[in-house]
Amino acid sequence: MSLKSKFPIIGVMVMAMLVSGCNGARETDQVAYILALGLDKSAIEGKVLVTYQIAIPRSLGEAGSKIGEQTSVNVSIEAANLAEARNLLNTRMARLPNLSHIKAIIIGDELAKKGLVEVVGPIVRFREFRETMYILVVKDDSAYNLLNKLKPRLEFLPTRYIETMMLTARESGYFRPTQIHDFYQRMKTGCMSPYAALVGLNSFDRYQPSAQKSPREKVDEYLPGGVPRKGVGNPAEFLGTAVFQGNKLVGYLTNEETRILSILQGDFQNAYLVVQDPLKPDKAVNLNARIGSPPKIKARLANGKLSFDVSVLIEGEVTAIPSGINYESEQNRKILEHAFAQLLQDQANSFIEKTKTWGADVVGFNYYARPFFPTYDDFMKADWRQLYRNADYKVNISVKIRRTALMWRTTPVRQLK
Amino acid sequence: MSYRPGQMGIAEGTALAFILTFPRVFLTTPVSHLDNSATLGWLSPLLAGITALGIFLLLHQATSGFSGDIINISQQLLGKPASWLIVFYGIFLFMSNVVLLLRQFAENTLLTALPSVEFAIVTLLYAAIAAISAYLGIEVIARASYLILPLIIVAILLVLLLLYPYYQFYNLLPWQGNGISKTISAGFGSAGLEFALFGLLVLRPAFQNNRTVRTSAVYGLGASTVIVSISILVFIMVFGVAVGREKVLPFFEMSRLVYLSRYLQRIEALFIIIWVVAGILGISANLYLTAYLFSRLFKLPSLRPIIPLLAITAVELAMIPSDVASVIELDRYMVTTYYRWGIYIIPAILITTAWFKKKKKVDACR
Amino acid sequence: MISNPVLKVLQSILRLITYQPPQQPEPFVLEEEDPVKKTKPAPAQQELQQQLLHTQQLLDYARQLAAYIEELIAGIRRNMPAAELSELTAKYDCFKQRQLELEPLLSAYDEHVPNPEKLFSTSLEQNMKIIKKLYNIPTNKDPVLREFELPAEPSRQALLVYLDGLVDAQKINLAVLQPLMLLSRNCANGNDIISAVMSACLPSNQVKEVYQFNDLIAAVAGGDTALIVDGSTTTLIIDTKGFPQRGIERPQIEQAIRGSQAAFSERLRSNTAQIRLMLPSADLVTEIIPVGNQVSTNCAIMYMQSIASPQLVAEIKRRIKLIDTDYILNTSLLDQFLEDQPWLPVPQSLATERPDRAAANLMEGRVAIMLDGTPFVHIVPVTLHTFFQTVDDYSLSVPAANFMRFLRIMGAILTMILPAAYLAISYFHQEALPTELVLAIAGAREKVPFPALIEILLMEFSFELIREAGVRVPGVLGSTIGIVGAIILGQAAVAANIVSPIMVVIISITGLASFTVADYGFSFALRLARFVFLFLAATFGLVGIAIGLLIMVELLCYMKSFGVPFLAPTAPKTSSAGHALLRSSVFAQGQRPDELNARNNRRQPPVSRQWAYKKPRKENNP
Incomplete structure (x- = not known):
């Protein structure tokens, strides 16, 4: 090939280089990376308050970025929908917003109660949104407030904080990591209720346990914002679950109910359970528990009525026996195991009762009933809310104490007379 | 004849059969399986594949006594005018496949990788690359496919594996889907999807021997069918039928969903490479087959000069439909009508005539 | 001239004020030869016929003379009678007469024969x-x-x-x-x-x-x-040869830690001798074919008679013989005359300076081409895998060798793709990176005044400059310039906010990776491909890279080196015999590369470690 015949090729290359801007190439300094999206009901009728949390890359790029330096800014816009909000965002920010790095969608209480159908639809459709974003509901407050007040101390980025929180949720089971994928799927099938992690702002002066303690319980149940805390700092609190019916928020699950949800869904990795000492009621016993085998849920259909048998094995390691009773012994261990099992069983039953009143299948019992329907159409025709309410549930949680930590024999503290 | 390709072995044949039947998994086709058979959607590609393979093997067996490609065979069996008709039909099928794939892969690119690029540029680019590939010859296409084949398979299986946290086996229930009979009829009905497999028979002289063609069809179509089926299975498990039916690009959605930890996520961009390569190879193989049939029909001494013409025609045709939805509809329509006839009726005619001829021969011998 | 003083003064004033061209020699200009002079006037038709007549006369005379001499010899042999002898003597006089007549014709003819083709005369x-x-x-x-x-x-x-x-x-x-x-x-x-x-x-x-x-x-x-x-x-x-000649030295480019330490030198004969020393067998054939019309150089091809495919040897000889050029300087130029696809930058023969490597390749059925004056031997045909191999691979254990191969393959891929991938992702697919990384890249680029493409090209360009400077600067200084250039330039560029630190990291990795490529020509091909990929990535992002990869793979599938598919034994698939991209144990390599169609494809029986299957015999048994 002569050099002359190569000129067209070189020409095309140079042209390709010049037109690269037209193909949508964006320099990193033309783009604003949005980290979180807050959605609230607006005071103006028919509008939503959209809060964007935008990263400041400058503060992250340099080697010696200081602690306490601001890494993100929040921009709030009231608009009819997400698309308009994005347009309006462009009018006040020079850079093009890039939504593909959004980690979490935070939804205010009021908007959640009003319904999310207009919000979640575009999120699943538009390519920059990912279905792996986490969805959170702010209890009794707005996403705007949460995003503005969220000031994590350890992480540079607030969203890194949220993401890490979600990835470590299994450590307590007090809240569930909920991604848009799961939320949307539950919303679309209609037979299970979507749920989202619940977050709240603590005002540092409240003590507000959310429910009466049952006799075996030794610790309080909370909803976000009600945990007694001292001092100043990050007011955010991840606790409990927001339960939706269809696309509307119908109620909250407390931290303990959420833990039952984790157990019933088989996603309970590690948490401390506290129970009243069965032999010395003024003391408590602690158990570091995790799920022993995934829950076995058996469904039966008789006369158009469903019944579910749930059996779960929890195994654990005793971590504290303040009463000094030798629960390591065969006999005492049985008593203790029974106490724990009873505690969880009670909690599970009350959890199911609570969801029954909403008609919300949070756990996903629905899955286990699917084999009773021959075809997909039959399955879609069934009235799930009614079926869920009318079904019988038999929860059988057994607890097995596998280890007793570093001690194998407890002796009481000697009281010299 | 300068368009007589060289000698291809089982490796090349398998890759060719795979790349001719596989690229649609990156398009909306899995969703139409879901539409037809709901939770049993994974079965219908299996059925379609088995049917297509059965017909292919029957036709191959029936015509194995004849020499030459499908044009020579149909000439010997049905005479010249009928064989012309068949070749015309073949040109129509392969060309329409080129057009449909071109359009849909270009649309995909806009949807996923390059949202603000000009549509015409992507279409032209793909057509140009496909034309270059076809120009380099079927051997090159087959060998390149063979090299890229393991990458495609490993990448797809990797995505499917990495999705394991999202697996919900109960999404596959109720197991009858839309009803077994419906599923079976849908499965046989969508056998038209695999018509491009008959490209191997068109190119039969290019292979080492008849057994090579048979073996590569079995391996190539087998692998492609099984992988399509597995990916539909995972798709149902992960998204469920209700949500899955809404999607345009199941594979892209699946690769987007991978989220194992803070670091192992956002891998879909890497799969752009896989599906672009697979798509273009598929388009170019179809383009080559069209050009081959053309040159055979008009007894051209070489097929290379008509490749650019065909590519430009394909671009023009691909730009006719005004929106994606109508392209997807058209694709479905083509599969259930012309492609279906192509895979059932023409082989049936050929098989019966071949059988009669053979019988006659045997009778004559007596 | 009238010499009157007034006029003289006037003249001198005139001389002062008017411009006078300085006295300088005519600049030298290389003039074209007069084309008219060069072409000889075509001889007229008549003159041509005259010449033809003369030549025929001379030819007739020569034929008759030859016949006469034969007759004479035959006569002397059988002791002819005197009568016949006198007859012949008469004839002799006749011939003498005619010769005198033809003398002017002969000298005219002699004039026309170009000097080099003339025979020696007795004078x-x-x-x-x-x-x-x-x-x-x-x-x-x-x-x-x-x-x-x-x-x-x-x-x-x-x-x-x-x-x-x-x-x-x-x-x-x-x-x-x-x-x-x-x-x-x-x-x-x-x-x-x-x-x-x-x-x-x-x-x-x-x-x-x-x-x-x-x-x-x-x-x-x-x-x-x-x-x-x-x-x-x-x-x-x-034979009085006594020109200055370089001795056998250590290899400069292909250094091996455990291989032989001899390299080829400029003289053809010493090179063939080195190969012959490595392969002391009568089977090794050296053929010498002169190439070049005006100044001819000796080109040697060497192969193992009982191994190399005769068709391959014939084709190589055919190609060499059919080169029509004035002069060929070295083997690389010769190679360009011989290649199948001269328009692709990928090397299609293996240039080696190591006799042991050449010998190993000859034993696999390849052919060595060498030219007098070049200290490199070119081995053909080659496949892509050849360029990932080094001599040390075979002196290391199999896992170690394969690890090195793997590194080299990764190096080649990184050299081509890394900058392009960075560009594609930062331009088009920012969602593909972890958020923190994207923000780190964006943060580092905040103060850089160039688009990323220019930034990359700038860095690439400086890197290539450093590399070229390192090659041009003599000896020890070369590496110093590399280090100074790389470290100081990189540091300063980052400090001056001309490039971002991430870019320096990427270009450095790319540069390092390109040094792992074993073959010089191949690394050039990769570097060129890198720029193509860069442009594709800048225009179409990862789609562009995918397209580039596809075209590259297809071209490699299309390529042939002396009729052997370039990607064999992978595509087309043949038995790899354990020496493709990765290598197997030496004793497991039972066959020669299949794609070479060697005469004798088996190099050792399936069980080559015979001792492992035989009982050790005990010595000194009582």
Whole structure:
């Protein structure tokens, strides 16, 4: 090939280089990376308050970025929908917003109660949104407030904080990591209720346990914002679950109910359970528990009525026996195991009762009933809310104490007379 | 004849059969399986594949006594005018496949990788690359496919594996889907999807021997069918039928969903490479087959000069439909009508005539 | 001129104020030769016919003379009667007559034969004239014409021709001049002085006879000496080679830690000898084909007769013989004349400076091509895998060797793709990176005033500059410049906010990776491909990279090196025999590469470690 015949090729290359801007190439300094999206009901009728949390890359790029330096800014816009909000965002920010790095969608209480159908639809459709974003509901407050007040101390980025929180949720089971994928799927099938992690702002002066303690319980149940805390700092609190019916928020699950949800869904990795000492009621016993085998849920259909048998094995390691009773012994261990099992069983039953009143299948019992329907159409025709309410549930949680930590024999503290 | 390709072995044949039947998994086709058979959607590609393979093997067996490609065979069996008709039909099928794939892969690119690029540029680019590939010859296409084949398979299986946290086996229930009979009829009905497999028979002289063609069809179509089926299975498990039916690009959605930890996520961009390569190879193989049939029909001494013409025609045709939805509809329509006839009726005619001829021969011998 | 003072003054004033061109020599301009002069006027038709007539006359005469001589010889053999003899004598006179007549024709014909193609004449003077003309003596100072007297009976004038500097003076003095001047008296009697001298007076190891000036020039150019004796049309070529020659040195480019430490040098013969030393077998064939029309150089091809495919050898010979050019400088140029796809930057032969590597390749059925004057031997045909192999691979254990191979493959891929991938992702697919990384990249680029593409090109360009400078600067300084350039430039560029630190990291990794590529030509191909990928990525992002990869793979599938598919044994799939991209154990490599279609494909039985299957015999058993 002569050099002359190569000129067209070189020409095309140079042209390709010049037109690269037209193909949508964006320099990193033309783009604003949005980290979180807050959605609230607006005071103006028919509008939503959209809060964007935008990263400041400058503060992250340099080697010696200081602690306490601001890494993100929040921009709030009231608009009819997400698309308009994005347009309006462009009018006040020079850079093009890039939504593909959004980690979490935070939804205010009021908007959640009003319904999310207009919000979640575009999120699943538009390519920059990912279905792996986490969805959170702010209890009794707005996403705007949460995003503005969220000031994590350890992480540079607030969203890194949220993401890490979600990835470590299994450590307590007090809240569930909920991604848009799961939320949307539950919303679309209609037979299970979507749920989202619940977050709240603590005002540092409240003590507000959310429910009466049952006799075996030794610790309080909370909803976000009600945990007694001292001092100043990050007011955010991840606790409990927001339960939706269809696309509307119908109620909250407390931290303990959420833990039952984790157990019933088989996603309970590690948490401390506290129970009243069965032999010395003024003391408590602690158990570091995790799920022993995934829950076995058996469904039966008789006369158009469903019944579910749930059996779960929890195994654990005793971590504290303040009463000094030798629960390591065969006999005492049985008593203790029974106490724990009873505690969880009670909690599970009350959890199911609570969801029954909403008609919300949070756990996903629905899955286990699917084999009773021959075809997909039959399955879609069934009235799930009614079926869920009318079904019988038999929860059988057994607890097995596998280890007793570093001690194998407890002796009481000697009281010299 | 300068368009007589060289000698291809089982490796090349398998890759060719795979790349001719596989690229649609990156398009909306899995969703139409879901539409037809709901939770049993994974079965219908299996059925379609088995049917297509059965017909292919029957036709191959029936015509194995004849020499030459499908044009020579149909000439010997049905005479010249009928064989012309068949070749015309073949040109129509392969060309329409080129057009449909071109359009849909270009649309995909806009949807996923390059949202603000000009549509015409992507279409032209793909057509140009496909034309270059076809120009380099079927051997090159087959060998390149063979090299890229393991990458495609490993990448797809990797995505499917990495999705394991999202697996919900109960999404596959109720197991009858839309009803077994419906599923079976849908499965046989969508056998038209695999018509491009008959490209191997068109190119039969290019292979080492008849057994090579048979073996590569079995391996190539087998692998492609099984992988399509597995990916539909995972798709149902992960998204469920209700949500899955809404999607345009199941594979892209699946690769987007991978989220194992803070670091192992956002891998879909890497799969752009896989599906672009697979798509273009598929388009170019179809383009080559069209050009081959053309040159055979008009007894051209070489097929290379008509490749650019065909590519430009394909671009023009691909730009006719005004929106994606109508392209997807058209694709479905083509599969259930012309492609279906192509895979059932023409082989049936050929098989019966071949059988009669053979019988006659045997009778004559007596 | 009127010389009056007023006029003189006026003139001098005039001279002062008017411009006078300075006295300077005409600048030298290389002028084109007059094309009209160059083309010879076409001889007229009539003149041509005249020439044809003359030539025919000469031919007739020559034929008759030949017939007469044959007749004469036959007559003498059978002792012919006197009558016949007289008849023949008469005929002889007749011939003599005719010769006198034809003399002017003959000399005219002689004029037309170009000098180099002429045969030696019996007259030493005539020969000397032609030689002087051929060598442009006295303008040309290299050729030495040494005249002396052969003390034979009768004594004869003789002439030695050689090129100064190419010959060993000692040899000429002691082995040529001395015996000829002193000893030939005894031996060189009789008519056939040449054969007498050759057999008795020349204690030189190689002497041969030539009859044409062409051969004399070729031999003298190679350092030999020509001996022309008055009255003889035969010239003797005596081996007196003594030109300066590089010894066998260590390999410069392909260094091996455990391999042999010898490298090829410039002289063809020493190179063939080195290979022959590696493969001491009669099976090894060296064929020599001169290439180049105006100045011809010796090209040698070597192969194992019982292994290499005869078709391959024939094709290589055919291609070399059908090269029509004036002069070929070195093997790389020769290679460009021979390649199947000269428009692709991928090397299609393996240039090696290691005799052991050449020998290993010959044993697999390949062919070595070498040219006088080049210290590299080119091995053909090759496949892509060849360029990932080094000699050390085979001295290391299998896992270690494969690890190195893997590193090299990764290096090649990184060299091509890394900058393009960075560009594609940062331009088009920002969602593909972890958020923190994207923000780190974006943060680092905040203060950089260039688009990322320009930034990358800038860095690439400086890197290539450093590399080129390192090659051009002599010896030890080269590496210093590399280090200084890389470290200081990188640091300063980052400090000056011209490039972002991430870019420096990427370009450095790319640069390092490109140094892992084993073959020089191949690494060039990869570097070129890198720029293509860069442009594709800048226009179409990862789609562009995918397209680039596809086209690259297809071109590689399309390529052939001397008829062997470039990606064999992968595509087309053949049995890899354990030496494709990764290597298997030596004892498991039972076959030669399948794609070479060697005559004898099996190199060892499936069980080559026979001892492992035999019982050790106990010595000293009582």
